[in-house]
Amino acid sequence: MSTFRAIRIDKAEKGTSASFVDFDRADLMDGDVTVRVSHSTINYKDGLALTGKSPIVRRFPMIPGIDFAGTVEASTHKDFKPGDQVVLNGWGVGESHLGGLAQVARVPGDWLVPLPAELSAAQAMAIGTAGYTAMLCLMALERYGVKPSDGPALVTGAAGGVGSVAVALLKNAGWHVAASTGRPEEEAYLRSLGADEIIPRAELSGPARPLGKERWAASIDSVGSHTLANVLSQTKSDGAVAACGLAQGMDLPSSVAPFILRGVALLGVNSVLVPKAKRIEAWNRLAKELDQKKLASMTQHVGFDDVMRVAEDILAGKIRGRVVVDIPA
Ligand code: NDP
Numbered sequence: 001m002s003t004f005r006a007i008r009i010d011k012a013e014k015g016t017s018a019s020f021v022d023f024d025r026a027d028l029m030d031g032d033v034t035v036r037v038s039h040s041t042i043n044y045k046d047g048l049a050l051t052g053k054s055p056i057v058r059r060f061p062m063i064p065g066i067d068f069a070g071t072v073e074a075s076t077h078k079d080f081k082p083g084d085q086v087v088l089n090g091w092g093v094g095e096s097h098l099g100g101l102a103q104v105a106r107v108p109g110d111w112l113v114p115l116p117a118e119l120s121a122a123q124a125m126a127i128g129t130a131g132y133t134a135m136l137c138l139m140a141l142e143r144y145g146v147k148p149s150d151g152p153a154l155v156t157g158a159a160g161g162v163g164s165v166a167v168a169l170l171k172n173a174g175w176h177v178a179a180s181t182g183r184p185e186e187e188a189y190l191r192s193l194g195a196d197e198i199i200p201r202a203e204l205s206g207p208a209r210p211l212g213k214e215r216w217a218a219s220i221d222s223v224g225s226h227t228l229a230n231v232l233s234q235t236k237s238d239g240a241v242a243a244c245g246l247a248q249g250m251d252l253p254s255s256v257a258p259f260i261l262r263g264v265a266l267l268g269v270n271s272v273l274v275p276k277a278k279r280i281e282a283w284n285r286l287a288k289e290l291d292q293k294k295l296a297s298m299t300q301h302v303g304f305d306d307v308m309r310v311a312e313d314i315l316a317g318k319i320r321g322r323v324v325v326d327i328p329a
Helices: 044-051 121-144 163-173 184-193 225-233 257-260 278-287 294-295 304-315
Strands: 004-013 017-024 033-041 067-075 085-089 103-108 153-155 176-180 197-200 218-223 235-243 264-267 298-303 322-326
Touching: 004 044, 004 304, 033 085, 033 121, 044 304, 067 121, 067 184, 067 304, 085 121, 121 163, 121 218, 121 235, 121 264, 121 278, 121 294, 121 304, 121 322, 163 184, 163 218, 163 225, 163 294, 163 322, 176 184, 184 197, 184 294, 218 225, 225 235, 225 257, 235 257, 294 298, 304 322
Parallel strands: 153 176, 153 218, 176 197, 218 235, 235 264, 298 322
Antiparallel strands: 004 017, 033 067, 033 103, 033 322, 067 085
């Protein structure tokens, strides 16, 4: 077929507009691997791109979707041949390179990761950038050297995508897990993923003191702003915080006190430009360490028609866990 179904974002008079289109293959961007996409997903960043609430998209027209999984249709790359199953996260796909909310994607093969044998394409997208980032956060904490015997681990934004996977991964790694959420009705859900205690979001979302009571040996923060400032001020001596998100805000109204008086480490995590070897390690670990029953319990499937509703809902903090977009065959 010379065209395929896709979501396309165009520049509008005010901001951007998203529509369903038949996209011409001739308009795909350069790449040595063409993939028949079977599943994509909606992360927080996709919500920003689809609604135009933040300038995520840097080229128009754009096919959004920072993740996809599917089957190689054509390849001139040495590592991939037709029929191979692949997964992609980041690299500016859905931002500056045409993305995954489409039946077909074409990308440089160096950006692709072979789908681990233990995972289906749907499961890989249930993990998606959010879950893969949760694994990168765990790896950052481990590389720094904090361990479960040092004390409890805290996850903020726990009922969201990064947070849900982080709770399950930390529990599997042997941590006592505290899950911070603004949705008390999700307590049973979070406990089923592995949370040992629930921390109300309001305890962390106001202005932080320079130093608070020492509570956490390690944290995974997807919220930023005052929440991250509070997490830092409550981190135990020589503890570490992996920071990846900005659901509360981009700011960090903190002080140097946790760093200079407690030796706290703030570890930044950017999933977009991770080198290939580390990506493969992260995906292989996800395939082995993330309980597939827990993954299923945190995942809902939607169709193309639901994408715009989900985009609004994820920005409103209403989505629990992860969303897979089933791409029509
Ligand atoms: P989700 O919307 O699924 O999760 C975010 C969660 O944060 C919500 O579910 C909610 O959790 C909490 N939250 C939302 N609004 C607020 C608020 N105003 N104050 C405090 N908490 C709030 O998004 P994702 O999990 O997909 O992404 C989370 C963050 O991580 C985003 O900012 C995203 O951009 C970032 N991210 C960064 C990556 C990187 O490479 N650095 C990669 C992936 C994500 P609850 O209801 O439990 O309180």
